[in-house]
Every structure is written in C-alpha cells, then in structure tokens.
Amino acid sequence: MSVEELTPAVDTPSVRKVPVGRTRVIGVIIVVIGLFSLIALGLNTSSRAHSALTFSPVDILTNAPWHLGTLTLLTFWTNVILGLIMIGVGLEVLWRQPRRGVMGRFGFISVLFLLALLFWAVRTPGPSQVSFIDLTSILVGSSEVTMVLIFGSLSGVMCERAGVVNIAIEGQFIAGAFVGASIASTTSNYFYAAIGGLVAGGIIGWILAFLAVRYRSDQIIVGVVLVTMLSGLSSYLNLQIFTPYPKLNTGNVLGNFAIPLLDKIPIIGPVFFNQSAFFYLMLLLIGGVSFALFKTRYGLHVRAVGEHPHAAATVGINVARVRYINVVLGGAIAGVGGVAFISQQGQFQPGITSGLGYIALAAMIFGRWRPSGAVVACVLFGMSVYLADNLQTYNIPISTEILTMFPYIITIFVVSGLVGRVRAPAADGLPYQAG
Amino acid sequence: MSDSVATVPDAIKPRRHLLHRIGSQDPIVVAALALVLGFIVGALIIITTTPAVLDAWRGIFHSWGAPGHALKVSFDNVGAAYRTMFTGSIVDPQGFWHSLTTGKGWDATLTPISETLTYATPLVIVSIGVGIAFQTGIFNIGANGQAVLGGIIGTAAGSMIHMPTVVHIPFTLLAGIAGGVISGAVPGVLKALTGAHEVIVTIMFNYVLYAFLLFAVLSTALQQPGQQNDISRTLDPSAQLAPIFGAKSGLRVSWGVLVAVAVVFFAWWLLDRSSLGFEFRVTGANPQAARASGMNARIIVIVVFLISGGLAGLAGVVQVASTTHYIDGVFLIGNAGIGFTAITVALLGRNRPMGIVWSSLLFAALGVGGRAMQATTGIPLDLATVIQSAVVLFVATPVLVKEIFRLRGAPSQSVELATKGWNS
Numbered sequence: 139m140s141v142e143e144l145t146p147a148v149d150t151p152s153v154r155k156v157p158v159g160r161t162r163v164i165g166v167i168i169v170v171i172g173l174f175s176l177i178a179l180g181l182n183t184s185s186r187a188h189s190a191l192t193f194s195p196v197d198i199l200t201n202a203p204w205h206l207g208t209l210t211l212l213t214f215w216t217n218v219i220l221g222l223i224m225i226g227v228g229l230e231v232l233w234r235q236p237r238r239g240v241m242g243r244f245g246f247i248s249v250l251f252l253l254a255l256l257f258w259a260v261r262t263p264g265p266s267q268v269s270f271i272d273l274t275s276i277l278v279g280s281s282e283v284t285m286v287l288i289f290g291s292l293s294g295v296m297c298e299r300a301g302v303v304n305i306a307i308e309g310q311f312i313a314g315a316f317v318g319a320s321i322a323s324t325t326s327n328y329f330y331a332a333i334g335g336l337v338a339g340g341i342i343g344w345i346l347a348f349l350a351v352r353y354r355s356d357q358i359i360v361g362v363v364l365v366t367m368l369s370g371l372s373s374y375l376n377l378q379i380f381t382p383y384p385k386l387n388t389g390n391v392l393g394n395f396a397i398p399l400l401d402k403i404p405i406i407g408p409v410f411f412n413q414s415a416f417f418y419l420m421l422l423l424i425g426g427v428s429f430a431l432f433k434t435r436y437g438l439h440v441r442a443v444g445e446h447p448h449a450a451a452t453v454g455i456n457v458a459r460v461r462y463i464n465v466v467l468g469g470a471i472a473g474v475g476g477v478a479f480i481s482q483q484g485q486f487q488p489g490i491t492s493g494l495g496y497i498a499l500a501a502m503i504f505g506r507w508r509p510s511g512a513v514v515a516c517v518l519f520g521m522s523v524y525l526a527d528n529l530q531t532y533n534i535p536i537s538t539e540i541l542t543m544f545p546y547i548i549t550i551f552v553v554s555g556l557v558g559r560v561r562a563p564a565a566d567g568l569p570y571q572a573g
Numbered sequence: 574m575s576d577s578v579a580t581v582p583d584a585i586k587p588r589r590h591l592l593h594r595i596g597s598q599d600p601i602v603v604a605a606l607a608l609v610l611g612f613i614v615g616a617l618i619i620i621t622t623t624p625a626v627l628d629a630w631r632g633i634f635h636s637w638g639a640p641g642h643a644l645k646v647s648f649d650n651v652g653a654a655y656r657t658m659f660t661g662s663i664v665d666p667q668g669f670w671h672s673l674t675t676g677k678g679w680d681a682t683l684t685p686i687s688e689t690l691t692y693a694t695p696l697v698i699v700s701i702g703v704g705i706a707f708q709t710g711i712f713n714i715g716a717n718g719q720a721v722l723g724g725i726i727g728t729a730a731g732s733m734i735h736m737p738t739v740v741h742i743p744f745t746l747l748a749g750i751a752g753g754v755i756s757g758a759v760p761g762v763l764k765a766l767t768g769a770h771e772v773i774v775t776i777m778f779n780y781v782l783y784a785f786l787l788f789a790v791l792s793t794a795l796q797q798p799g800q801q802n803d804i805s806r807t808l809d810p811s812a813q814l815a816p817i818f819g820a821k822s823g824l825r826v827s828w829g830v831l832v833a834v835a836v837v838f839f840a841w842w843l844l845d846r847s848s849l850g851f852e853f854r855v856t857g858a859n860p861q862a863a864r865a866s867g868m869n870a871r872i873i874v875i876v877v878f879l880i881s882g883g884l885a886g887l888a889g890v891v892q893v894a895s896t897t898h899y900i901d902g903v904f905l906i907g908n909a910g911i912g913f914t915a916i917t918v919a920l921l922g923r924n925r926p927m928g929i930v931w932s933s934l935l936f937a938a939l940g941v942g943g944r945a946m947q948a949t950t951g952i953p954l955d956l957a958t959v960i961q962s963a964v965v966l967f968v969a970t971p972v973l974v975k976e977i978f979r980l981r982g983a984p985s986q987s988v989e990l991a992t993k994g995w996n997s
Contacts, residue, residue, distance in 0.1 A: 305772075305776075349966065349969070349970050349973070353970045353972045353973050354972075355969045355970045356969060358712060358714075358772055359712075359916070359920065359965075359969050360966065360969060360970075362714060362913065362916060363916075363917060363962045363965050363966055363969070364962070364966075366913050366914075366917070366958060366961075366962045367958070367959055367962030367963065367966070369958070370955040370956075370957075370958025370959045370961075370962065371618075371955070371958075371959050373953065373955040373958075374618070374622075374953045374955035374956050374958075374959060375622060377953035377955070378622045378623065378952070378953055379622060382624060488955075493780055496776055496777075496780065499773075499776070500773075500777060503773060537788060538787075539784040539785065539787055539788035540784075540788075542780075542784040542787075543780070543781045543784045543785070546777035546778065546780045546781045547777070547781060549773065549777045550759075550763070550769070550773075550774050550777050550778065550781075553763075553769040553770060553773045553774060554763045554766075554767040554768075554769035554774070
C-alpha cells in the first residue's frame with residue numbers, strides 16, 4: 139500500500155465514496171455523445187460523401203522513405219461505426235458500472251468523437267474548402283500547446299503533492315517567457331534562456347514558498363496576487379525595456395531537432411522525434427517527476443508531507459524543507475515551460491500566455507494530481523486549445539467559443555464529481571505549524 | 574473574521590497611547606506600513622528599470638560627484654513619478670490655487686478626482702461583494718467573470734429594450750445584478766451540493782464567461798449593427814448613468830456613485846445589523862460552531878455566492894452604464910481586471926464596508942494616477958498594478974511586516990480565510 143492511499147486524518151465532507159450514480163452519469167453522457175455522432179454526423183450525411191485522411195505534415199518535404207498514403211473513407215459508414223462504438227462503450231459503462239478506468243474510457247470517447255467530427259467537417263462533397271484532414275499536422279500543432287501545458291501541470295503536481303497550492307503557474311509562465319525572450323534574443327541561445335527561465339520561475343516559486351511556508355500566508359491569495367503582479371510587471375517592463383531596446387526582444391524561434399531515422403516513422407516520427415529540444419526535455423521530465431514522486435524515498439517524503447505533515451514530521455521529515463524544495467523546483471519547471479512557450483512564439487508581448495497557466499492547473503486537477511493523469515489531460519486540453527485557434531482551417535461548425543470553454547467546463551465537471559472523482563492531497567493548501 | 578467575534582470588546586481593553594498603537598500590531602498600522610513597503614518596491618522598480626537612472630548609475634566610478642548625482646537622478650525620477658501620480662489622481666495644488674483665486678478652471682482642477690471616483694465606483698461595489706464572501710470564509714475569485722456577465726446582460730437590457738429613463742436605469746441595473754447572480758449561482762450551488770472547491774470552479778468559470786463574452790458581442794443580437802468587430806450595441810441614453818455635473822463639464826463622475834453608496838449601506842446593514850450577516854460571519858469565523866448552532870451551511874454558501882455575484886454583476890453594469898456605454902470582446906478581461914483588483918481591495922480593506930471604500934479610493938487613485946504618470950514621465954502605468962499587488966502581498970503576510978518594522982505584540986493573522994485547502 140502506497141502512501142498515496144493513506145486515508146486523511148481529518149475526514150472532510152468532500153472525501154466520500156463514489157456514489158454509483160456518477161458512473162451512470164458518465165455512461166449516459168457517453169451514450170448521448172454516441173447517439174449524436176451516429177445521427178447528426180453519420181446518418182445525416184449523404185452516403186456518397188467521403189473523407190480523406192492524410193498522414194504527412196504539409197511542411198516537411200523529407201517524409202520518405204516511410205510514407206503513408208491518403209486514407210479515404212466513406213463518411214457515412216465511418217461515422218455510423220464510430221457512433222456505434224461510442225454507444226457500445228457507454229452501454230458497457232452503464233451495464234457493468236466498472237470501478238476503474240471510467241475516465242480512460244471517457245478520454246477514448248472524446249478522441250473518437252473528435253475524429254467523427256473531423257470526418258464530418260471535411261467530407262466531400264461538403265461545405266468545407268478543406269477536403270482532407272492532416273492528422274499528423276493536427277497532432278504536431280497541438281503538441282506545441284500540450285508541451286507548455288505539461289510543463290505547467292508538472293509544476294503543479296510538484297507543489298501540490300507537497301501540500302502547497304500553486305495557483306501562480308501562470309505567473310511562472312509569464313516570468314519564464316519574459317526572461318527567456320530577452321536571453322534568447324541577446325545570446326541567440328535557448329540553452330541560456332532555459333537556465334534563465336529556470337531561475338526566474340524558481341524565484342517566483344521561492345517567493346510563494348517563503349510567504350506560504352515560512353509565514354503561513356494564504357497560498358491561494360499569494361498565488362493569485364503573484365499572477366496579477368507578474369502580469370503587471372511584465373507589461374511594465376515590456377514598455378520600459380523592450381520598447382526602447384527592441385534588440386532585447388527580437389523574437390527568434392527555436393528550430394526543431396530531428397532525431398535521425400526515428401523521425402521518418404509516419405505519424406509518430408513528426409510528433410515525437412522531430413520537435414524542439416524543450417519537447418524532449420518535457421518527455422524526460424514526465425518520467426523524472428513520476429519516478430521521483432512515486433519510486434524514490436524522497437517522493438515518499440513529499441507525498442507524506444502533502445497528505446499528513448504532522449505524521450511526516452513525527453518520523454523526522456523536515457516538512458518546511460521538503461515544501462521549500464518542491465515549490466522552488468515546481469516554479470522552476472513552470473519557468474522553463476514559459477521559455478518553451480516563448481521558443482515557439484518568438485516575441486514576448488504582455489498577456490501572451492493568455493491563461494495557459496490556468497489550463498495547466500485545470501489539467502493537473504483533471505489528472506488527479508498525478509503526472510500521468512495530468513499528461514493525458516494536457517493532451518486533451520492542448521488539442522482543444524489548438525482546434526479552437528485553428529477552427530477556420532478545418533471549418534468545423536462549432537463555434538470557437540464553445541471549444542475554448544471545453545477545458546474549463548470539463549474541469550468544473552470533474553471537481554464537482556460529475557465525471558469521475560478527484561481528491562487532492564489531504565494537506566494541500568494547509569499551512570503547516572509545527573507542534 | 575476571527576477577531577470580530579472572539580476578541581475582548583474595546584471598552585474592556587486598556588487604553589493605549591497613540592505611540593504605543595503605532596508601534597503595535599494594529600491592522601490599520603499594518604496596512605499603512607504595507608502601503609509604504611509597496612511604494613518602496615515601486616520606487617526600486619523605477620530605479621532599476623528607467624534608462625535615464627541606469628545611465629546615471631553606470632557612471633558612478635567616473636568622477637567623485639557621480640554617486641551623488643546618480644542618487645539625485647534616482648530620487649528625481651521616483652519623485653516625479655509619484656508626484657504626477659498624486660496630481661493626476663487627486664488634485665494638482667497649483668491648479669487648485671488658480672481655481673480658488675480666480676474662480677476659473679474648476680473643471681480641469683476637478684478632473685483628476687472625478688476620474689478617481691469614476692474608477693472607484695464599480696470597484697467599491699465588486700469589492701464589497703468579494704469582501705462579504707471573504708467574511709463568510711469563501712473565496713470568490715470569479716468576481717471578474719460575474720462582472721462580465723453582469724455587463725453583458727446589462728448591456729443587452731440597456732440597448733435592446735427601450736423604455737423611459739425612470740424605468741430603464743433600474744431595469745438595466747437589475748439585469749446586471751441578474752447576470753451576476755446567475756454566474757454566482759454556479760460555484761455556489763456546486764460547492765453546496767457537491768463540495769466542489771469554489772476557487773477552482775470560479776477560476777474555470779471566469780474563462781467560460783470570457784468565451785461567452787466574445788460569443789455575445791459577435792452575435793447578431795448584441796453586436797453593434799453594421800460592425801464586424803467585437804463591439805456591442807450602445808446603451809440607450811435612457812439607460813446610461815449620466816454625469817453628475819452634466820455632460821458639458823467634461824467630468825465623468827456619474828450618478829453611479831449613488832449606487833455605490835447604496836451598496837455600502839446595504840453591506841453595512843447586512844453584515845452588522847441583519848441576522849443573515851451574523852450567520853455569514855459566524856460561518857466564516859468558525860464553521861463548526863455555525864453548524865452546531867443550527868445554521869444551514871449549504872444555504873449560507875449559496876446565498877453568499879448569490880449576493881457576491883449579484884454585486885459583481887452590478888459593478889459590471891455600472892462600469893458600462895457610467896463610462897463606455899458599450900462592451901467589447903476584452904471587457905474587464907485580464908489579470909488586472911476589476912474582479913482581481915477587488916480581491917486585493919477587499920483584503921486591504923479587511924473586508925469591512927468602510928475599509929473597502931477607503932482602499933478602493935486608494936487603488937483607484939493609483940490606477941488613475943498611473944495613467945497620468947505614463948503620460949507625463951513615460952513610466953508605464955502598469956507600475957500601479959505592481960504596487961497594488963505588492964501592498965496586498967504584505968497585507969496578507971502581517972508577520973513579515975511585523976518583522977521588517979520590528980513591531981511589538983503577538984502576530985495576528987489578518988487573512989485566515991481560505992487556508993483550508995482544496996479538500997474543504
């Protein structure tokens with residue numbers, strides 16, 4: 139039995155058993171999505187229409203030797219089958235009421251629904267100008283947002299597993315992006331920029347830890363105010379420094395580093411092996427954070443501190459020290475995330491992070507304070523952010539605003555227990571007082 | 574707050590000398606010192622980022638007089654910045670003297686204070702809403718979104734429905750309140766029924782409402798006819814809150830001030846005179862005691878969110894009706910949005926109506942003065958946001974202020990509300 143399963147000492151009212159009704163609600167939701175796909179996206183299309191799916195990114199010329207051709211499908215039958223699969227999964231959930239893996243099924247259904255929607259949107263003859271979906275391009279495009287989100291939510295996991303709420307992820311993004319942009323512009327080297335972002339994010343984390351751990355301030359207030367402060371400060375410095383000295387903010391974008399041979403694999407190659415260095419760093423970090431938190435002695439200490447600091451202190455763990463270390467590390471991770479973000483965007487502008495830090499926070503909650511769950515949530519949310527930004531290209535007939543709302547609404551569902559169940563580390567957000 | 578319930582009544586306390594009081598942990602003293610610290614932080618930022626000052630410091634090893642010169646340049650720049658902040662937000666003494674002696678130019682003289690009041694009006698309203706929630710131990714980060722929805726529905730009511738002024742203004746304001754109430758109901762009901770943490774729900778719901786704002790101002794119903802941009806219809810003149818001194822004076826301060834005054838009285842009555850307000854404060858100070866004495870925590874949570882959201886919505890519609898008369902796609906959006914400033918204002922004002930009035934006026938003056946500072950000295954107005962946030966960080970950490978100034982007395986935790994963690 140791992141520490142993570144420890145029952146919290148204080149039996150707060152929100153920690154309850156999952157009522158069976160919730161699984162049923164998910165089942166019903168899945169069935170409704172399935173019916174919608176079946177009827178609106180499947181049966182409703184003309185049986186002559188077909189959709190093309192391509193797998194080679196448009197901007198990469200060197201996709202030989204392994205190259206997948208275009209896959210053309212009959213829209214009608216594809217969507218009917220997809221809809222039936224969804225209904226089937228929904229009925230299975232309703233029938234068997236499984237205790238585990240409900241969220242996994244829900245994620246799977248979201249992906250299927252997205253596919254059905256895309257098939258429907260690009261059907262020819264149809265209203266859309268685009269006659270094919272480039273699956274690889276969508277994945278590569280959304281991987282940029284996803285990467286930044288993963289940095290942010292890993293930062294959240296680091297802090298909150300140790301019992302400190304990190305709402306300031308957005309602030310650490312801003313700090314990292316600002317410092318990263320200036321260092322990358324002056325040195326043309328994103329390695330130094332990453333170091334700068336690491337330090338900047340770490341400092342924000344340290345301020346949070348200093349006020350929250352040492353002075354036991356309200357962590358949520360400190361976090362919110364830090365974000366406000368950094369958004370003001372970055373906008374101030376932008377006018378005060380970047381405007382008179384445009385050389386400090388030239389906006390060079392970091393190129394990709396293709397891993398030989400592996401990047402030639404269709405789909406997987408461009409998505410995983412032809413990315414910027416930050417992407418590989420992120421992959422390492424996912425493994426690193428998961429390993430550190432769940433497989434090492436230190437991780438055990440961290441989780442003990444997050445769940446029950448008094449018990450942890452009794453066995454000789456220095457609660458304040460663990461929290462300091464984790465919050466500073468978490469801040470540093472988010473700071474690097476800010477640099478990763480600016481390495482795609484180039485120039486820094488005030489408000490450029492546009493709430494990504496809060497989506498990362500949402501992803502962490504959606505992923506139940508676990509790195510693996512957070513990654514899944516980030517992929518989902520990254521996809522929806524990317525599609526919301528590129529709706530015109532794919533001519534999807536849902537409004538941008540609704541897609542923009544998606545990550546937030548689903549997080550609200552999750553925290554209110556409508557879909558699945560989440561439980562934060564028991565001492566998350568609670569100041570610790572020795573004795 | 575705990576001290577309003579549990580401490581000894583003032584009459585029993587031994588009388589203290591003023592000096593003793595200044596050296597102690599009085600909350601007002603802490604707030605004032607936090608303000609001083611905030612301005613010091615602002616000054617340091619000006620010194621370390623203004624090119625002219627940096628040039629002066631670069632030369633300190635070149636001649637004997639250079640360090641003094643650098644110090645002088647630093648003080649001059651900081652002084653000029655803060656001076657224009659004051660004259661731009663409160664009053665310019667020279668202009669005031671000119672108006673007083675010649676009786677002319679009152680409009681120009683009064684413009685800064687009128688701007689500050691205009692800025693402060695919605696801020697007071699929304700901050701009181703946030704403060705009431707704080708007093709109940711509830712953290713409403715969603716005030717910004719609630720104000721946005723209030724603005725949207727208020728604008729719709731004020732621009733798409735036509736009626737005489739006497740009815741139209743109250744109708745528009747009520748529509749704004751309704752918008753706020755609806756958006757406040759979501760986190761309130763979810764918290765009461767499912768235990769969803771209001772901070773997460775309100776943060777997420779803010780972004781849902783921002784997306785809805787964009788949807789609304791681009792919809793055919795609300796969009797300004799003949800426009801492709803994200804601009805809404807303009808409020809009917811009958812729905813606008815007119816300037817108190819007439820449109821000709823150029824002073825923007827509007828009758829919305831009266832709305833704010835009414836809200837302050839309402840909050841005072843609610844918190845200090847009504848039994849509902851008593852239940853709020855008991856719930857905030859000690860939830861167990863509240864439950865033990867038979868108060869229904871769920872109902873209280875919902876009601877608090879309805880009131881808090883309603884006030885935020887009212888603030889949104891007052892903002893529209895008294896200044897721009899229309900909304901656009903970025904109405905109130907951003908981290909410096911009114912609902913976020915309200916959190917800081919409520920904390921500085923210790924969640925009490927009059928405290929909030931003073932701190933709103935202060936923060937409004939900072940914001941308005943920041944604009945004047947940018948226009949005159951070129952120092953960006955965002956410095957005001959930084960100073961505000963710094964002040965609140967210090968207010969939220971009274972022990973730190975105590976240590977910096979070596980104040981006497983036991984540390985008092987001025988902010989002891991949301992320190993309950995995600996699971997509560």
